[in-house]
Amino acid sequence: MDDKTPMMDELEKGPWPSYVKELKKAAKKSDAAKDLIKVQERSFEEKMTMWKHGGIVGVAGYGGGVIGRYISRPEEFPNVQAFHTLRINHPSGWFYKTDRLRELLDVWEKHGSGLCNFHGSTGDIIFLGTTSEHLQPIHDEITAIGWDLGGSGSDLRTPTGCVGPARCEYACIDTLDFIYNITMEFQNELHRPPFPYKTKIKASGCPNDCVAAIARADFSIIGTWHDNLRIDQDGVKEYLDSGFDVQGLVVNKCPTNALEMVNGKLELAWPEDCVRCMHCINMMSKAIRPGVDKGATILVGAKAPVIHGACLSSVIIPFMKMEPPYTEFKELWLKAMDWWDENGRTRERISELIDRVGMRMFLRAIDVEPVPQMVYRPRANPYVFFDKGV
Amino acid sequence: MDDKTPMMDELEKGPWPSYVKELKKAAKKSDAAKDLIKVQERSFEEKMTMWKHGGIVGVAGYGGGVIGRYISRPEEFPNVQAFHTLRINHPSGWFYKTDRLRELLDVWEKHGSGLCNFHGSTGDIIFLGTTSEHLQPIHDEITAIGWDLGGSGSDLRTPTGCVGPARCEYACIDTLDFIYNITMEFQNELHRPPFPYKTKIKASGCPNDCVAAIARADFSIIGTWHDNLRIDQDGVKEYLDSGFDVQGLVVNKCPTNALEMVNGKLELAWPEDCVRCMHCINMMSKAIRPGVDKGATILVGAKAPVIHGACLSSVIIPFMKMEPPYTEFKELWLKAMDWWDENGRTRERISELIDRVGMRMFLRAIDVEPVPQMVYRPRANPYVFFDKGV
Amino acid sequence: MATTDIGPPDYKEMLPEVIAKNYGKWKYHEDIKPGVLKHVSETGDEAFTVRCGSPRLVSVDLIRDLCDIADKYCDGHFRFTSRYNPEFITPNKDNIEPIIAAIEKIGLPVGGTGRGISNMIHTQGWIHCHGAATDASGVVKAIMDEMYDYFVGKKTLPQKLRISLACCLNMCGAIHATDLAVVGVHTRVPTIDHEHMTVLCELPTTQASCPTGAIRKHPDPNIKSVTVNDDKCMYCGNCFTVCPAMPIAHAEGDGIAIYVGGKVSNARKAPMFSRLVIPYIPNNPPRWPEVTSVLKNIVEVYASNAHPFERVGEWIERVGWERFFKLTGIPFVEQNIDDFELARDTLRTTTQFKW
Amino acid sequence: MATTDIGPPDYKEMLPEVIAKNYGKWKYHEDIKPGVLKHVSETGDEAFTVRCGSPRLVSVDLIRDLCDIADKYCDGHFRFTSRYNPEFITPNKDNIEPIIAAIEKIGLPVGGTGRGISNMIHTQGWIHCHGAATDASGVVKAIMDEMYDYFVGKKTLPQKLRISLACCLNMCGAIHATDLAVVGVHTRVPTIDHEHMTVLCELPTTQASCPTGAIRKHPDPNIKSVTVNDDKCMYCGNCFTVCPAMPIAHAEGDGIAIYVGGKVSNARKAPMFSRLVIPYIPNNPPRWPEVTSVLKNIVEVYASNAHPFERVGEWIERVGWERFFKLTGIPFVEQNIDDFELARDTLRTTTQFKW
């Protein structure tokens, strides 16, 4: 086999930064990275993955955090025969101090391919490619400098939150603190897969949902407010004076027509109609802000398609105050996990269980009363259970 | 048992015409009707039906048109021991000539309780209550005077259509002629249940759908037009002059914002956006009319909840010309029936079969190409078949 | 040999003269007054229609009375609407008042047109069906007595409002898409008559009839019958439809559910299903006062909150179901939340809602 | 004994000074220019953020380069966004241009803010996953080269547009709710390695893994394996996920599907799923030109048709999917019509549509 990689080389061109360049940088120091380029080239030629199912590999005392991976043609690509990844739990909000980060990178360069994902799509730092022998040393060395593995397998996956109060005026909850707090509280659930399948928690500070919590987490915590949004008329005036089309781009686009321009003032004329969609706030961040009675809506059930099609999370608690130590949330989550644990089948996510046995069973298990906020609309079919009588 | 019927008597009171009075009128001439009042009173007392499952009864050569019915307490109510109903196919549009109708009523008074439904909710005249011996004579006598039974069982049920061109300016198809034509053409399918289950056809002259075709018929034929609706500006002026709020009640309520008032004229400013919802026409019948290129949208699948929940019909043919002898429609319907007949399980309606095997199978069977008009939106799940290759 | 397959009479013979003459030529119409429509033809002809209510379950005598009116004023023709209402059509304006008088004389109310409440689509109930979980004609009478003013035009509404009733989940009125739907419901698991099971029923059909798969073969191979998993049964009665040995009616358990917000017309919004708002109200003959009063409340809340020309469902979808429950004071209960096959699409997958 | 369960570092240590000081006190923000945001605090402090693109799959060297920039201009701190973009935050306005210059020096583009296209969420592809039906990083590179102008702000759009990619139906990017989703798909039934079946797989789990119930026990009791009903298989690969003895990858059959119109934000409209518009495009490395050109076309049609601040899905739902297919010229095929569990809700149950 020749070592030419014309297709890889092609992907060094073009304006967008090239991952092939990154592979090549790593290849200067790592034989595994060198082989990886060839693997990739071969995949392009054959239009097929070169990887096999992973075996069970890991670190002492943990059931997750490592994805085992082996090449299907070890003769051809000996340096990536085993090429496992480790998932490193990121700090809340993906903020880094460079000295701490450099320490971490050094460990990885020593023990692995030197390639990583910043970040994986769950939110971990991914160390991409090492052999089984290196796994334990890596873990020992990163814990020694204050880092730990993230989730994989049937556990609580690494929770993530948006940048929130750190740099966003819209944040209605402290996403960073909340995520850090529950990550620490549920270390056991994160590291020792106890559940029927994976489960995820993501928190966004407001309904803009910048971590896509509603689409990507079994528990989606989304900041909101219970009183009225606040309008600063001086701010409104500034927008008007600047020629910004408040009527056309804000008032007319409010999904519930809750706003009105009255004598040059922008008013939340129908406060009870505001569904806190953020649109007017997004458009006029200098003039409009969320209310002051802040908390979160808790939604449950998002996941990818396998098996019954993708789900978005749906409202379970319209409003919950979110103050440390987040006891109300934790109790709710633990009740939900208990119920799922007892009733879920293997590889059944919580939304699939809810679908199978009915929302009412879930609500009973977590001691939550049904409210119309949970549904877009009531059922149309007449197939109703009265197992508690009429 | 005493003969008092205090609850029935109560329902003689009140402003709405009383069916109890009708029962009592009939009871003067019919012992069965007399017993029926008692049956009804007893049901009110016991909060239960007094009727049993019907056995198989009917008329020679037909498999439908009669619903057998027996009382559960023949000792108590001997005159309604057997109390079958006959369904008489109504004339298109439910128009009657009194002499023809009187002849029909005479037959019924002679052979049955003298009670009827004008009409059943499928659209038949229902002769309510007679014994098995009378069934054949009734049929013989009504056919002799030019009437026939409607559908029941696993057959084509009595087709119905709105008043249409007979008295409605909106009619885009001749509902009466179409219904009469197919009723005559498919007499065999109507009288000798050939299918896995019942199937229905209803036709409305326009999207107002005054026979609820889209909710109540496996095949829903709904008149529409393919060109632009017609606006008569003199008519518009009349509405404006009368103080009618054209902007607020018409333009602003068009679901696709296709209309605009331009210098006192009402214009279909975005004709390609009009979805022919009828709203503007309904509001301004003197000024706005459907276009001239008229035909029908064919939708398939409406039914009641049993077994998988109620269905509304969905678009299969966006536009079909509807001229006698309606060959295109008939061919389509026969192809659909063939496919359903071959593939449907017992008691499976056509929409349930489509759900079970997939719309693409249905479209292939009826030789119809997929078009986006068939769906509100494409699929979200990635579970796609490529059984014809990629 | 009996005559067969002659079909119904040709409709052409049944048409009033003014209709036959102007068939397909109608130009526009006007609402003259409650119950009276005027249709104008391109020929210049006019047709006046007088519509009236009917109990639907009628004696031949009542129909003959209608025939008499038609003979007198409408060249011996009349029709019924798709909601059971008799209609008298005449080209002669002067006939309107006499027709109205004649109709009122035989005890029927003139009305049912325009923005109000027309006659109720309904079914057999305890008058004739073995499956009825409630009565039909009796409940309808009670409701229409309550809604009378909206029929005769003494009160009007933002737009047409249709009420329908079905006495069991078979929903013979196909009332799953109506502004207000009244549905008879069972709430108890069917009992099983093991003794007559094989005589009366086909076991595979019976099993297949159950939407939730609650019916299994009896575990004892000597008993040729079935068992029901109580936890899975939602009392639809479909097993009873196919198998008389599984009676489900129950004096205390049977009653009425209320569905709201459906429509079939394509005007403005696409057709919509009616949605469950009250899962159960016990049967209370002869006047079902709990049923009539919740319907009255909903109609009044609609009347005072909806925009002009907004159907019930359009109004609710605009303001939100959470607002509907608040405005009507109807309690939201677990049964309102769907848990059947398409349940997922009803869950609120957004933070947008009203308090 | 290894240390365990210490968790990630405390985020507080990781925060830049200006962030720590103004934590929770931000008042409003401004878009200064593409890639640069200004946040103003109630304290009067300002924080300037410079955002740049990244290939996500990076060498430690690149991260160290980023660290260098952070050390020089941002008191040794920086962050990544939820879409993989590095962000440098400084209270000092004068640092903006030097930071931009430093970023460009290491080959990264400044941008990704405002009404354009940000970085693509994506997955492993042929770089690391055994299940990949297409590559990830390679396709992403090809697409982002095409979309570059929308990232750096040379071109803008009516509103944010998110593109994501997943290399198989597991959809690790959870890209089922994104404006444009690129999904690796198989189109051939898995083969079965009967010999290794029992060694490698648990039969009940394998059977249960199939969404359509296509997998059955092998009819021959001597063969401890399974069979697949070809007619029921829609190539999801879920069986392969749990059972290595059922390989599904196929050089000619694998490729890419395009989904359109999803969103997750609750702004204006509720979150929406992305919808299938092109069921299959063959893999064509290294540049997947067919994929990039259809995406470009959709973006351009969106750009010239949507209203200001309307996301792709909002635009399509307003004008109708029939219009979308017409405007883009994408053929509508049977695969676009849903036939999975919630299919019924996607069928057009109205006569309202555009030609």
Ligand code: SRM
């Ligand atoms: C690394 C990562 C993709 C990436 O490149 O970013 C990834 C990689 C894999 N995912 Fe994932 N998933 C990753 C985020 C996700 C997400 C997104 C998220 O978390 O926001 C999802 C969708 C959300 C969800 O949880 O549903 C996701 C949904 C899946 C699924 C489908 C689960 C489902 O219930 O539908 C599988 C299949 C499985 O669990 O068997 C899966 C399985 C896998 C496996 C373990 C393959 C397998 O069949 O066992 C992949 C290993 C690839 C490899 O060799 O490296 N992965 N996976 C992401 C984790 C990185 C990190 O920790 O930061």
Ligand code: SRM
């Ligand atoms: C008489 C009538 C009700 C009425 O009072 O108006 C009626 C009465 C019965 N229907 Fe119906 N259906 C009647 C119109 C309907 C309609 C409405 C329509 O046709 O527009 C529907 C809903 C539309 C549909 O077809 O789905 C309807 C959906 C059903 C169903 C449920 C079918 C389903 O697929 O969901 C059943 C159950 C069955 O077929 O076993 C049913 C079954 C029955 C049976 C035969 C009872 C049974 O279990 O076998 C009822 C006989 C009652 C009796 O003793 O008189 N009936 N049935 C209607 C026929 C009168 C006529 O011919 O004009």
Ligand code: SRM
């Ligand atoms: C006579 C009848 C047709 C027939 O063949 O029998 C009929 C006749 C007319 N309908 Fe209708 N509709 C008739 C049942 C229906 C039904 C079916 C039903 O109620 O079961 C519907 C669908 C209702 C639904 O959506 O649930 C129906 C939805 C309409 C609409 C749409 C209303 C809307 O905005 O949703 C219009 C337009 C309007 O009202 O402006 C309409 C308009 C009309 C017009 C004005 C058409 C015309 O120009 O002649 C007719 C007089 C209306 C009136 O009553 O004020 N007709 N109309 C039916 C009378 C039933 C009755 O006795 O009350």
Ligand code: SRM
């Ligand atoms: C930095 C980041 C959060 C983080 O913790 O990392 C972030 C930050 C901001 N987002 Fe976001 N969003 C971020 C991911 C998202 C996501 C998630 C995603 O893309 O996967 C969403 C949901 C997207 C969706 O619906 O598919 C998201 C939906 C929004 C929206 C709603 C847009 C809409 O109209 O639908 C706003 C409001 C706006 O744009 O006016 C918003 C507004 C903002 C603001 C203006 C908030 C603020 O006042 O600081 C921030 C700068 C926006 C900008 O880039 O112009 N952010 N934002 C993420 C940057 C990702 C990137 O590198 O591109």
Ligand code: SF4
């Ligand atoms: S989700 Fe809200 S609070 Fe969080 S970063 Fe986005 S806009 Fe800010």
Ligand code: SF4
């Ligand atoms: S937040 Fe949304 S719903 Fe509330 S007033 Fe603003 S635009 Fe309207």
Ligand code: SF4
């Ligand atoms: S459906 Fe249309 S054509 Fe038929 S009666 Fe109603 S409004 Fe007239």
Ligand code: SF4
């Ligand atoms: S028919 Fe409906 S969609 Fe067409 S212009 Fe009139 S109101 Fe608009």
Ligand code: SF4
């Ligand atoms: S709705 Fe049910 S109970 Fe009523 S007539 Fe129809 S089948 Fe009988």
Ligand code: SF4
């Ligand atoms: S009543 Fe319905 S749910 Fe209950 S056993 Fe019978 S068919 Fe099944």
Ligand code: SF4
């Ligand atoms: S999307 Fe599929 S192929 Fe891609 S990383 Fe996830 S599991 Fe692997």
Ligand code: SF4
């Ligand atoms: S690929 Fe999917 S559908 Fe096909 S057999 Fe495997 S699990 Fe079933």
